[in-house]
Amino acid sequence: MTEAWLDEIRWTDEGLVPAIAQDAETGNILMFAWMNRESLALTVSEGYAVYWSRSRNKLWRKGEESGHRQKLAGIYLDCDEDVILLMVEQMGGIACHTGRESCFYRQLLDGKWLTVKPVLKNPKTIYQNHE
């Protein structure tokens, strides 16, 4: 397959593009992360979300430790060609490392960030069952 579609993306100076992951079934926003060219190409070829970890400076196959992989349902590009939207099927129904469905679990209410979404699974349990 040609990689012309990758050339149409306006990568940052660091060669990255922001990616939003949305649950294809519920419509909930699951997480936000970054991709480089290789991780986006791998996302398409493998059919599961692969991000670029800026903190670890390496490819990050989402769910490789937790099992909470994200099966690709669709990839969208915005009008400025500089943001990616991934529609995914979230394995286990948990995207956040805190054990919640979504990373966006705090809401601003009366001037404070309050936790409004429950922990579905203890993070210790999530990460000890996988190598």
Add this chain to the structure above:
Amino acid sequence: MTEAWLDEIRWTDEGLVPAIAQDAETGNILMFAWMNRESLALTVSEGYAVYWSRSRNKLWRKGEESGHRQKLAGIYLDCDEDVILLMVEQMGGIACHTGRESCFYRQLLDGKWLTVKPVLKNPKTIYQNHE
């Protein structure tokens, strides 16, 4: 109101935070933009989305020209405290300057970005009716 909640956000070196706007009714992702401290504070105090335009280097009251303002329905923060999710009521049902509901109107299909969402209103019409 105290601004302690603003201090909890991990701003970039440029003093910005990425913001995702989601339609509160349909769940569709409308757009992605950036905010600085002032624009986020104004978003809350005015009740409508105010972004920071990196290209124009100024506050951007979304919809001030088009009328397509975004009425705030909720603000969420992610687990890393470095991304904002805005739930909004999209005035006119159009967020994109191309006249589409969402900026994410192209989908990767068979290795090409194909337009999959319709123009709801001619952009020329959108911008000529407002000062």
